[in-house]
Amino acid sequence: MGRWEPDARGRLARAALDLYAERGYEQTTVADIAQRAGVTERTFFRHFTDKREVLFDPSLTLQETMVAAIAAAPADRTPVETVVGALQTAVAMLEERRDWSRRRAAVIAANPSLLERELLKLAALATAAGAALRARGVREPRASLAAETGVTAFKVGFEHWVGEPPAQDEAVQEPESPARTLADHIGEALDEIRALTATPRPLG
Amino acid sequence: MGRWEPDARGRLARAALDLYAERGYEQTTVADIAQRAGVTERTFFRHFTDKREVLFDPSLTLQETMVAAIAAAPADRTPVETVVGALQTAVAMLEERRDWSRRRAAVIAANPSLLERELLKLAALATAAGAALRARGVREPRASLAAETGVTAFKVGFEHWVGEPPAQDEAVQEPESPARTLADHIGEALDEIRALTATPRPLG
Known part of the structure; x- marks a missing residue:
């Protein structure tokens, strides 16, 4: 066990989710x-500080x-486009982790304390x-809104991305029929928000 | 102290915020x-289970x-209008508690654990x-969005409502120059979201 462990981090993350x-x-x-x-427990602690950190991996620096x-976005984008475009860029690292993300979402949904942490991470992202x-x-208030x-x-797009049936895009990888990416789902969610708010509001 | 306490609950809430x-x-x-x-501690515990509950008072049943x-909204309203209109109805009980709300917001902003609880309450509201x-x-995904x-x-409208300078509407109550209500701020925030998402998105 003392020898070099190929992809110990990835194996630990998969083992944790399985368990x-x-x-x-x-x-x-x-x-x-x-x-x-x-691997040894010592190896675990070289990669993660505790078992919760496996699910909230700081190496996935979505926020950064x-x-x-x-900061690098074109100046002619609207504020909402800037944020959504930046999130679409940031999720590139998640696109290949869909099955892992799906199983992670199931674990989090089943544990209120994990769900709280997830919601706080989203609030920090905003x-x-x-x-x-x-x-x-x-x-x-434009920046906050x-x-x-x-x-x-991002939140709703992510939920729909992990919620899609896995059959088409993971059982058989067919490059000629690409699945919708997470970035696609986020873009569609923004389009839906746009449609939802498009009509004038008749409230007093 | 054993006698009946007029508005003990309100006095306790104000004393707590002062302290x-x-x-x-x-x-x-x-x-x-x-x-x-x-009042006695016993009286405190007749009204609140702990000192945190003073800030998250379940008698203010905003969510319910x-x-x-x-559930009671007209059928011809869009989903976003339905939610915003319902929140504007629900905040009526807060309109007269603006100074209290402002001081509460300052206490919460200064305490990370209270801020977390506030964010979780907002997530539960959504x-x-x-x-x-x-x-x-x-x-x-229309319902979630x-x-x-x-x-x-609601969140941003509330922040701006408590953030407005208190002078005009609280130092001197002049009915002929009414301040913007919390409901007004929430409606303005929705108008701003509408404007922010109105232009087509040129993202790839």
């Missing part, structure tokens, strides 16, 4: 995960990538997007 | 709050009122709005 799904998150220990991945993409827009000169709207498109 | 602002939330005890309000208003829309026959968009309008 969370089989036994439940609370019932799984770090020792269980290490054993299933065929989004903030950088907002806060960071708003700050990045203000740094580009977008005023309030554009940030929240963009993160809503 | 949270003066000493900090963590440094304030229930005994401090009861003493400031001139919103859900009932969504989840409830989405369920109430689905009960009216709105399909996914309309719910999130409505709650975004």
Whole structure:
């Protein structure tokens, strides 16, 4: 076990999700995960600080990538387009992790404390997007509203991406019939928000 | 202290906010709050289970009122209009509590654990709005997107309502120059979202 472990991090992440799904998150220990991945606990702790961190992996720096993409966005984009475009750029690293993302979503949905953490991460994402827009000169309340709207498109797009039946795009990889990407789903969610808010509001 | 306490609940809520602002939330005890309000700790616990509950008062049933208003909304309203209109109805009870709401917001912003709870309450509000829309026959992803968009309008409208300078509408109550209500701010936030998403998106 002391030797070099090829892709120990990936094996640990997959083993953890397998066990969370089989036994439940609370019932799984770090020792269980290490054993299933065929590594020592010491190796686990070289990659993750605890079993929760496997699900909220800081190496997936979605927020940092989004903030950088907002800063680098063309000046002629509207604030909402800027945020949504940045999120579409940032999710590139998730596109190949759809099955993992789907199983992760199931574990999180089954555990209120994990769901709370996920919601807080989304709230932090919106806060960071708003700050990045203000740094580009977008005023309030436009910056906050554009940030929240963009993160809503991300949240709902992500839910639909992981919720799609896996058969077509994962059982057989057919390049001639590509599945809708996560970026597609996020774009469609924004289009839907646009349609939902397009009609004048007859409220008093 | 054993006698009947006129508006003990309101006095306790005001005393708690005064102390949270003066000493900090963590440094304030229930005994401090009861003493400031001139009641016993026993009276405090007849009204609130703990010092956090003063800030997240279940007697302010915003979510229940919103859900009932969504169920009762005219059929010709769009999903977003339905949610925003229901939130505008539900906040009526807050309109007269603006100074209290402003001070509450300052305490919450200064305490990460309170801020987390506030964000989770907003997430729960969006989840409830989405369920109430689905009960009216709105399909996914429209229901979730309309719910999130409505709650975004509420969140940002609320922030601007508590953030407005208090001078005009509270120092001197002049009925001939009414301040913008919380409902006005929520409606304006929706108008802004509409404007932000109105232009076609040139993303690939």
